[in-house]
Amino acid sequence: MLCAALPLLWLPLAGAAATEEPTPEPGSPGEPPPGLALFRWQWHEVEAPYLVALWILVASLAKIVFHLSRKVTSLVPESCLLILLGLVLGGIVLAVAKKAEYQLEPGTFFLFLLPPIVLDSGYFMPSRLFFDNLGAILTYAVVGTLWNAFTTGAALWGLQQAGLVAPRVQASLLDFLLFGSLISAVDPVAVLAVFEEVHVNDTLFIIVFGESLLNDAVTVVLYKVCNSFVEMGSANVQATDYLKGVASLFVVSLGGAAVGLVFAFLLALTTRFTKRVRIIEPLLVFLLAYAAYLTAEMASLSAILAVTMCGLGCKKYVEANISHKSRTAVKYTMKTLASCAETVIFMLLGISAVDSSKWAWDSGLVLGTLFFILFFRALGVVLQTWVLNQFRLVPLDKIDQVVMSYGGLRGAVAFALVILLDKTKVPAKDYFVATTIVVVFFTVIVQGLTIKPLVKWLKVKRSEHHKPTLNQELHEHTFDHILAAVEDVVGHHGYHYWRDRWEQFDKKYLSQLLMRRSAYRIRDQIWDVYYRLNIRDAISFVDQGGHILSSTGLTLPSMPSRNSMAETSVTNLLRESGSGACLDLQVIDTVRSGRDREDAVMHHLLCGGLYKPRRRVVCLNQDPNKAHILHLYKASCSRHFISEDAQERQDKEVFQQNMKRRLESFKSTKHNICFTKSKPRPRKTSRKKKDGLANTEATNGKPPRNLSVQDTAAVILTVESEEEEESDSSETEKEDDEGIIFVARATSEVLQEVKVSGSLEVCPSPRIIPPSPTCAEKELPWKSGQGDLAVYVSSETTKIVPVDMQTGWNQSISSLESLASPPCTQAPTVTRLPPCPLAAEEPQHPFNLPYDPRPSFAFPPSLAKAGRSRSESSADIPQQQELQPLMGYEDRTHLSPGTANSHWCIQFNKGSRL
């Protein structure tokens, strides 16, 4: 949204620039070229957007340069560097153009630069932390800001009365109050820029930062009220106007918040229905949030508050609704835009300061203002904290108060507001502008530079990045309940009581309404966390495994995709992001692989006893065939949604064993039955769909011949089928996330396969079924004519889909046998049709095996093991491993699980016709 809007950003500037610099480009459209011009220079047509892009580019490059030296950035906050760079650039512009250009325009700032920053901070606000400290935040934001504004304004007026301000500063008490109102607000951009690098503890950060966001309403009201009073002239202000001023405080703040919440609701509701148009999901988030901002701005409500509330309110539902990729897109786009806007703001602030026409210096005013804002901020914080500590669960100690006082940074908001003053009404505007610039520079540079050493020196509790544990989650919930219970028993409706109420309301109504049904699984948070931790561990293991593998020559093209897949399924599960503050933060902040690796190491060290999830991981890790992991993940992830009867649980358990053990355990017939029984329904439907889609020739192909086989395949191996199934039975995000990868690979795979095998007669044998049930359906066994192939494949199959395959095969074979299947004389097309499970139809399927199929189907354990070991030793063939996770490479019919059915069909047709 912003990208599209950015070209507008510099229009005023560019316009000024155009009049100023007569762009001495050759061939400018002034003189009509004779005939057809080979080369035409059209600077004016692209000027505005070009300049915008150029400035952003400069800012980004500057950022890169700053971060080249870690020493500098660890000492000096980026905002300082940017302001200084702005000063230099401003100087250059001034020297070149002889006029200050490219300043921070209030319109640009409020309409384009501020919203992304606020949206970013609102959306990624740790909501639990925020609401836990809401009382303090509101107090500081409302009372604190009012206090600062009035005391600063009054004190400055007193200073003037005392004669310490030069008489050429013509300002009344009202003017000073107006100035006080704009200079008193803590600025979110500056606070964010500085505090992000300081890493004070979460409570402290959220209080200062929350204050800076929420005080916008107060600032806006104060500024507007004072401004209109000044414009009316103090004589004309009546008592009702004061009342109106007070009332407008409520209107502006509550109205802004309401607008934000309405848009948050709309946004959440809209994303509920984007299942088929995933691509616009990120856009929707930005558009509606921006619409909230503009709407609030239009109604002269607090726009910052609106966007903050919008981001805060919608996040839980939006995150649950949109796909994983969209989530990533939203996250990075938001961060990028915010960072970009922040960079540009600070740079332009620096440039704006160069304008000498603005400078109307008065030492008394400047020094007085500096002293007063620091003094009254500190005083205000101390007083308010004293009051708050009477009520707070965790009192704020002295050190916290020092940091809070010192962290009250002023920034671009104040600057933009002071620029907006009307010089005819406020004669001292120039002095105010100069003072504001000094104050902003002082707070950002001096305080920004010193706050880090100060925090270190005072030993302020830093934020600790510890891994969220299941214990933490569990105890947090338990404690909440216990506290709520005790509160209830003693008849006190405190914070816990209300949170309890809210959570129930949310669960009963809001979530039902705003989350798509698949997202709103009544899964519990604890389970989610458990799951997430498991997956995280697993990913870290895979990461490690990845390194080992790459050293042995395996290429890892699919690493990222695998990560994302695992993560997808995990994050899909993270429904209740609302109160999981720390978790959310983690998700945002972590650099994936590094963290994960650390976690993995930790786990290696800490957890001696293997519990199930780990076991699963380990086994996967051992297996060089990494795609296995992926599939298992996938399967196991989605499995958790499907059903919970006892059989299901049993096979879940089975999944957690390592491959070999699984192989062994699978041999027991009991499990076979379980599998077959556990969930035939959804898969059937999905298969049917696929059939209808892909198998054009086969009209009778719908009923799968052999339930058990296909079931197993679906359960254990196939990503696609699972997805399909999920999307059929219920909507899931995964489909579009993964499908692409697989299909692409599958295609290349098929091609490669053709080349490798050389002859088309190497038909995909029946035993390749595992990769995908669809394939299995189409190409079912009855096809293959090669004896050796059958052997290979069967061993492979054993490895992958041991039990169910076995049962299925055995069943089908026995039935075939009993029916005395005819030799394969029938047309190949017929053979490919997914055969009907009915025994009567079976004989029709050409079963053209020259030898008895049974040995291969019988899966002697030794053979199965051989197959497995072979596949393990085959790790040195990376490509095939990568592409065909589920089969050993000896199996020349490479069928990756996602292989497009069409490929199969075509190839197969040819082969059979030959």
Add this chain to the structure above:
Amino acid sequence: MFGVPELDEGVQKGLFYRYQDLAPQLVPLDYTSCPDVKVPYELIGSMPELKDNPFRQRIAQVFSDDGDGHMTLDNFLDMFSVMSEMAPRDLKAYYAFKIYDFNDDGYICAWDLEQTVTKLTRGELSAEEVSLVCEKVLGEADGDHDGRLSLEDFQNMILRAPDFLSTFHIRI
């Protein structure tokens, strides 16, 4: 084991009225004459605010004298003062531990955790899932690898997380 901190006079009075409110027919206003009166758990557990709270019974049991959930005034006051901010961290951890320890054997074992998780998740997880979660929880916190959490394990784990016990109190 730990001394439960004394409450203010005023707070005690307020709590007494609340206590008396719970069962006006049982608890006389002049309490000193019959200090052994108990409010039966049925009255506490049936409070409308509490009906959704999964731990109501357990809390009453832990704080009552003989673990049956019937609370005397002293129990009632104790409950509040343990949850008040004056109570030391160890005391809170101890009571939290007791609340978790459903079978009162001095250890949080897998069975105890399963109770907790089942209550917390309101029975939405299958037994299998619950036991998986419990295993993980045990694995995370079990310092001595004996398959159950002692009070020491529990305290270590609780104290490791910042702000954990510091927010574990209420104010009136």
